[in-house]
Amino acid sequence: MRFKIITNIFIGGTIGALPILAGFVSRGFAAPASFLLDTPESRLTISGSVNGAPLQQQGPGSLSTTYSGNFLIDLSPKTVQFIAGGVADANTSGSWDPLPNATAGTSPADYGAQANFGILGTARFAVRNLIADGFSDSIPLSSGLTFDASLATVSLVNGEVAYRSILASGTSTLIGTGSGVASGNLGTLTIARSVPAATATATIQIPIAATVIDDIDPIGTATINFVGSFRGTVTSIVGDTNFDKSVNLDDFTALASSFGNDGSWLAGDFTGDGTVNLDDFTGLAANFGQTAPAERSSVPEPAAAAIILALAGLQHRRPRKGAPVG
Numbered sequence: 268m269r270f271k272i273i274t275n276i277f278i279g280g281t282i283g284a285l286p287i288l289a290g291f292v293s294r295g296f297a298a299p300a301s302f303l304l305d306t307p308e309s310r311l312t313i314s315g316s317v318n319g320a321p322l323q324q325q326g327p328g329s330l331s332t333t334y335s336g337n338f339l340i341d342l343s344p345k346t347v348q349f350i351a352g353g354v355a356d357a358n359t360s361g362s363w364d365p366l367p368n369a370t371a372g373t374s375p376a377d378y379g380a381q382a383n384f385g386i387l388g389t390a391r392f393a394v395r396n397l398i399a400d401g402f403s404d405s406i407p408l409s410s411g412l413t414f415d416a417s418l419a420t421v422s423l424v425n426g427e428v429a430y431r432s433i434l435a436s437g438t439s440t441l442i443g444t445g446s447g448v449a450s451g452n453l454g455t456l457t458i459a460r461s462v463p464a465a466t467a468t469a470t471i472q473i474p475i476a477a478t479v480i481d482d483i484d485p486i487g488t489a490t491i492n493f494v495g496s497f498r499g500t501v502t503s504i505v506g507d508t509n510f511d512k513s514v515n516l517d518d519f520t521a522l523a524s525s526f527g528n529d530g531s532w533l534a535g536d537f538t539g540d541g542t543v544n545l546d547d548f549t550g551l552a553a554n555f556g557q558t559a560p561a562e563r564s565s566v567p568e569p570a571a572a573a574i575i576l577a578l579a580g581l582q583h584r585r586p587r588k589g590a591p592v593g
């Protein structure tokens with residue numbers, strides 16, 4: 268199948284990259300796309316109970332926080348697969364009780380909760396250093412680029428709970444897997460091309476509703492529901508079907524298997540006309556072996572901003588051509 272398509276392309280055009288491609292036949296370089304979390308749009312709110320007593324907020328916003336970092340997804344024309352190894356780091360939402368060593372006092376924490384045990388008083392919980400990730404098998408991707416997010420699993424790969432009550436004080440790790448990502452809610456992938464087509468940005472929206480059970484001995488069993496959504500983006504160049512920042516044989520294979528058919532960017536339609544044809548192949552061939560730049564933060568770093576300002580100042584001071592020199 269693959270060889271037949273290569274032959275067709277060879278007849279269709281004079282592409283200098285083809286001998287290089289032929290040299291890589293059957294070698295794969297699959298790597299996941301690293302989606303950079305859009306922090307304001309990546310937020311999870313917790314609810315639940317400890318030993319039957321509902322979790323309440325310690326203060327405004329203490330049960331909700333944003334996440335920064337990345338997560339890894341293998342993209343193919345018809346599937347998505349969450350790959351373990353991403354770092355979705357919960358940001359601190361405020362200063363909450365208790366301190367990390369479980370004594371009274373407040374210090375920055377990702378989440379701050381409390382539960383009322385009646386005659387036994389109120390227990391306070393502060394969650395810190397929480398890092399979430401996700402994994403899944405291969406999940407079908409519709410032609411509209413939606414997928415069933417409930418087929419992925421949320422995992423907490425790091426986190427500690429400090430707790431303080433009349434009964435007991437201490438710390439407990441909060442590590443484990445959630446029961447699933449929002450069932451009934453579709454995840455979506457959208458791909459926006461630059462004009463003219465040179466780069467594309469993939470944005471993934473993932474609804475999350477995962478429940479984690481944690482034994483906080485001796486206070487009891489905590490049932491914590493994480494509900495919200497993550498949004499992440501990754502930008503790459505023409506030819507990179509799977510957004511792993513590299514234009515290689517994986518991309519060629521994806522394009523070749525869709526050649527002549529309708530398809531998305533993931534199938535090799537880089538021009539955006541809805542079909543995978545020779546124009547798309549030409550774009551891939553031109554970038555074959557190229558690597559896309561690493562993800563850039565939307566906010567200039569202080570050092571870079573200072574350099575830009577310094578350059579602007581130099582440019583301003585430079586005498587204009589032909590201007591009289593004092």
Ligand SMILES: [Ca+2]
Binds near residue numbers: 511512
């Ligand atoms: Ca690629």
Ligand SMILES: [Ca+2]
Binds near residue numbers: 535538539544546547
């Ligand atoms: Ca096309």
